[in-house]
Amino acid sequence: MSPVGAAQAHAAALAGLPGMTPSRLARILDGFCPATALTAVRAGAHPADRNRRFAEDAARVDVGEVARRHAREGVAVLLPDLPGYPAPLVGDPGAPAVLFASGDPGVVDGRPRVAIVGTRSPTPYGCQVASELARDLSAEGVTVVSGLAHGIDGAAHAGVVRGSTDGGAPPVAVVGTGLDIVYPPANRELWGQVAARGVVFSESGLGTKPHPGVFPARNRIIAALSHVVVVVESHHRGGSLYTAEAAARRSIPVCAVPGSVRSRASDGTNGLLVDGCAPVRDAADVLVALSLAGAAGFTRRHGTSAAPASRCAGRGSATGAVPSLTAAQHAVLQAVEEIPTAFETILVRSGLSIAATAEACERLAERGLLAEGAGWWSKRH
Amino acid sequence: MIAAIPSAVLIGVDATPVSVEVHVSNGLPGFTVVGLPDAAVRESRDRVRAALLSSGLSWPLRRVTVNLAPSGLRKGGAGLDLPIAVGVLVASGELDPQAVAGTAFVGELGLDGSLRGVAGPVVLAGALRGHRLVVPVSSAREAGLAGRVEVRASPSLGALVEQLSGRRPWSRPPGAPASAHGAGPGSVEATGLDLADVRGQRLARRALEVSAAGGHHVLLVGPPGSGKTMLATRLPGLLPDLAPATALEVTRIHSVAGMPLPGDGLVRRPPFRAPHHGVSPVAMVGGGTTWMRPGEISLAHGGVLFLDEMGEFSPTVLDALRQPLEEGQVRVSRARGSTTFPARFTLVGAMNPCPCGEGGAPGACRCSDAARERYARRLSAPLLDRFDIAIRVDRPGADDLMGTAPVESTATVAGRVAGARRRAVGRGVPVNAELPARAFGDTAPLDRRAVALVERQVRSGTLSARGFDRVRRLARTVADLGGDGGPVREEHVREALLLRCRRDLLLGTGLG
Numbered sequence: 001m002s003p004v005g006a007a008q009a010h011a012a013a014l015a016g017l018p019g020m021t022p023s024r025l026a027r028i029l030d031g032f033c034p035a036t037a038l039t040a041v042r043a044g045a046h047p048a049d050r051n052r053r054f055a056e057d058a059a060r061v062d063v064g065e066v067a068r069r070h071a072r073e074g075v076a077v078l079l080p081d082l083p084g085y086p087a088p089l090v091g092d093p094g095a096p097a098v099l100f101a102s103g104d105p106g107v108v109d110g111r112p113r114v115a116i117v118g119t120r121s122p123t124p125y126g127c128q129v130a131s132e133l134a135r136d137l138s139a140e141g142v143t144v145v146s147g148l149a150h151g152i153d154g155a156a157h158a159g160v161v162r163g164s165t166d167g168g169a170p171p172v173a174v175v176g177t178g179l180d181i182v183y184p185p186a187n188r189e190l191w192g193q194v195a196a197r198g199v200v201f202s203e204s205g206l207g208t209k210p211h212p213g214v215f216p217a218r219n220r221i222i223a224a225l226s227h228v229v230v231v232v233e234s235h236h237r238g239g240s241l242y243t244a245e246a247a248a249r250r251s252i253p254v255c256a257v258p259g260s261v262r263s264r265a266s267d268g269t270n271g272l273l274v275d276g277c278a279p280v281r282d283a284a285d286v287l288v289a290l291s292l293a294g295a296a297g298f299t300r301r302h303g304t305s306a307a308p309a310s311r312c313a314g315r316g317s318a319t320g321a322v323p324s325l326t327a328a329q330h331a332v333l334q335a336v337e338e339i340p341t342a343f344e345t346i347l348v349r350s351g352l353s354i355a356a357t358a359e360a361c362e363r364l365a366e367r368g369l370l371a372e373g374a375g376w377w378s379k380r381h
Numbered sequence: 382m383i384a385a386i387p388s389a390v391l392i393g394v395d396a397t398p399v400s401v402e403v404h405v406s407n408g409l410p411g412f413t414v415v416g417l418p419d420a421a422v423r424e425s426r427d428r429v430r431a432a433l434l435s436s437g438l439s440w441p442l443r444r445v446t447v448n449l450a451p452s453g454l455r456k457g458g459a460g461l462d463l464p465i466a467v468g469v470l471v472a473s474g475e476l477d478p479q480a481v482a483g484t485a486f487v488g489e490l491g492l493d494g495s496l497r498g499v500a501g502p503v504v505l506a507g508a509l510r511g512h513r514l515v516v517p518v519s520s521a522r523e524a525g526l527a528g529r530v531e532v533r534a535s536p537s538l539g540a541l542v543e544q545l546s547g548r549r550p551w552s553r554p555p556g557a558p559a560s561a562h563g564a565g566p567g568s569v570e571a572t573g574l575d576l577a578d579v580r581g582q583r584l585a586r587r588a589l590e591v592s593a594a595g596g597h598h599v600l601l602v603g604p605p606g607s608g609k610t611m612l613a614t615r616l617p618g619l620l621p622d623l624a625p626a627t628a629l630e631v632t633r634i635h636s637v638a639g640m641p642l643p644g645d646g647l648v649r650r651p652p653f654r655a656p657h658h659g660v661s662p663v664a665m666v667g668g669g670t671t672w673m674r675p676g677e678i679s680l681a682h683g684g685v686l687f688l689d690e691m692g693e694f695s696p697t698v699l700d701a702l703r704q705p706l707e708e709g710q711v712r713v714s715r716a717r718g719s720t721t722f723p724a725r726f727t728l729v730g731a732m733n734p735c736p737c738g739e740g741g742a743p744g745a746c747r748c749s750d751a752a753r754e755r756y757a758r759r760l761s762a763p764l765l766d767r768f769d770i771a772i773r774v775d776r777p778g779a780d781d782l783m784g785t786a787p788v789e790s791t792a793t794v795a796g797r798v799a800g801a802r803r804r805a806v807g808r809g810v811p812v813n814a815e816l817p818a819r820a821f822g823d824t825a826p827l828d829r830r831a832v833a834l835v836e837r838q839v840r841s842g843t844l845s846a847r848g849f850d851r852v853r854r855l856a857r858t859v860a861d862l863g864g865d866g867g868p869v870r871e872e873h874v875r876e877a878l879l880l881r882c883r884r885d886l887l888l889g890t891g892l893g
Contacts, residue, residue, distance in 0.1 A: 123744035265744030340743040342775045355872040358879045375773040
């Protein structure tokens with residue numbers, strides 16, 4: 001890890017002041033070198049802090065200790081004018097004035113980058129698609145950018161990490177909290193893996209806890225870092241639509257994964273499709289969007305050949321093409337929708353007895369065609 | 382002159398005889414009540430005096446002392462008004478002592494001399510066996526249920542004096558309303574709640590049937606508007622009539638609580654209680670000062686206790702249910718004494734799996750995992766453990782509402798339930814939910830294929846040892862409902878696995 005220099009330490013000290021926001025920090029550092037800015041804030045003379053909101057806290061902060069703390073945590077402090085700052089963000093209207101990085105910030109450069117984002121409360125379908133998309137894109141050498149959040153974001157990163165033990169493009173994450181605060185805690189292991197294999201960015205100082213404001217703000221960085229943004233599942237007015245908006249403002253193409261019109265988790269993405277975003281079925285569609293399709297040589301799943309066998313089984317089952325299923329199992333499979341289906345619904349649609357339906361569900365689960373979670377049944381793809 | 386009038390007061394769901402001694406002597410006119418009276422009894426001084434005067438009787442202008450024996454016992458309730466008034470009349474010579482010999486009195490007095498009904502006449506009459514008992518007209522029918530007590534009814538104090546001296550016939554207790562006759566298991570006449578009203582919800586209907594047959598507690602998990610309350614209110618209709626001993630017990634409890642009793646006075650149908658989630662711990666388990674009142678769990682004795690929005694009940698109230706659920710009774714102890722209330726009921730809980738109201742449907746529910754986890758934790762693990770059955774209940778879809786499939790009525794299902802319950806009784810337990818685990822080998826043997834199924838579940842980690850016991854009891858009930866008293870077969874186990882209580886139902890979306 002690069003040692004934390006004087007400019008970086010002063011900037012990190014300013015970023016770490018209690019109540020500091022990205023926009024305020026940008027105004028404080030705009031046109032000043034960090035050391036001068038900190039001195040001015042301490043003296044209460046900074047034009048961006050006229051009401052001396054930060055003067056007291058700034059006076060107390062020990063810049064040397066800040067530098068040591070970042071070195072200890074292995075967190076690099078990147079400033080726009082200095083080497084190491086991600087090239088895609090240079091010149092961006094919303095570029096963070098200070099960017100913290102855990103891992104190797106260099107992985108951002110030189111590769112196509114695709115953001116895979118979506119809702120924090122997805123369906124199993126969304127999780128699977130996000131995970132597969134990320135795995136396949138990474139295997140094609142495309143860097144996957146996401147937010148390490150619950151749901152789709154986490155599934156995308158998990159797809160990269162699990163899918164490519166070697167050779168895949170390193171993952172990039174942009175989080176809302178300080179880099180020493182893992183949120184959500186359930187993603188701790190994933191967070192470490194992403195930092196180890198790629199990089200985790202944040203514009204919040206160390207110790208910044210999750211609060212509702214930080215997440216929409218970090219979405220603009222995810223958009224700015226990417227060549228293409230793919231929304232996998234999003235609710236009507238979901239948070240991932242902020243990312244899509246931020247991308248649209250930067251003329252970055254936004255694609256969406258179609259979902260069932262009955263699935264609430266696909267309201268936002270289906271809306272994006274109606275608005276004219278390109279649909280994404282698999283990694284090949286994303287590569288087309290990246291104008292890289294030919295170079296990558298990715299085989300289309302919807303083509304005539306080379307579709308993975310497991311997918312064939314999943315797709316076949318929906319049309320009743322899987323052999324050696326009993327009539328009851330067929331009926332149950334037909335009754336399960338693309339969105340998770342309640343047992344009661346299966347019971348009504350199949351018209352079977354409770355015991356027979358339960359048996360068919362169990363057999364199908366054994367064969368990997370259905371999966372159950374919390375009383376909901378869904379198809380395995 | 383002195384008079385001693387027998388009467389009784391309530392203590393919990395029991396009554397204890399009290400002797401009301403009245404002494405009228407020369408001295409400064411006054412009226413004192415001694416012998417640990419509570420506020421209601423102390424106030425009876427004013428009621429008795431006014432009632433006597435408005436009935437055209439004279440109040441002795443002498444010193445009146447009333448003692449309530451045994452004097453160590455605290456006495457509450459207004460039922461002692463009447464014996465005090467009679468005692469004063471006898472002691473002051475207005476009434477012939479011979480006329481009241483061997484007669485006990487219970488009743489509250491109005492200022493105009495009318496007699497008002499009291500709580501718990503069944504129980505009070507039971508404590509006064511061997512006496513002739515005079516009660517207000519409105520309490521007469523219930524008092525008569527106790528049996529072996531000669532009950533006399535009177536409308537007012539003035540009439541009573543004439544009746545005691547034989548100048549006026551005793552009043553007839555009001556006749557029983559005819560409507561409640563013939564209400565039995567499967568009869569919806571009394572309540573109008575038929576299982577056939579529930580559209581769709583096949584799994585939930587089956588869960589109710591199994592619960593009724595095996596006495597299993599049920600947890601219904603689902604969003605608002607999915608019909609959880611509708612389902613729960615149909616459970617009592619599936620239960621058989623109360624056994625005679627239980628019926629009398631339930632009648633006593635209801636009588637003490639002042640609840641209206643059915644036509645002929647005896648509560649034969651299982652009661653249904655649905656306390657609001659704001660209920661206090663005392664209102665739930667019973668208690669109170671002076672006169673221990675049965676709580677909701679005792680009022681539900683022999684029937685169904687329905688707790689809607691279980692997550693909203695205070696944790697103290699919910700955890701207070703654990704011991705009665707285990708023992709079928711609750712012992713309420715206070716500084717002044719303790720009493721035991723019977724409390725054997727089927728618990729039906731209803732709960733939303735998450736705060737947003739979408740019922741934890743994957744993709745639709747917007748609650749964070751942490752929020753769902755917090756919500757689920759409102760049910761402590763030991764309480765959740767008492768539920769044998771837990772199922773998801775969702776809003777019926779168009780498929781269900783438009784469906785024309787014939788739906789079974791309460792009467793049909795109640796018939797199967799009665800048959801299954803008879804099988805359980807043949808095994809020596811009242812219901813299968815109480816089958817001891819050590820006797821499973823005899824009571825609920827599994828056939829070869831059922832064993833294989835259970836083994837698969839245990840190996841894959843989806844079934845715990847505790848869950849296994851639960852599944853065996855449920856599977857036994859499912860088999861009994863099918864009219865199958867032999868070994869438990871695979872399909873019975875499969876259904877039991879589907880119905881059994883699993884914590885993850887409450888945690889909403891289980892995503893991988």
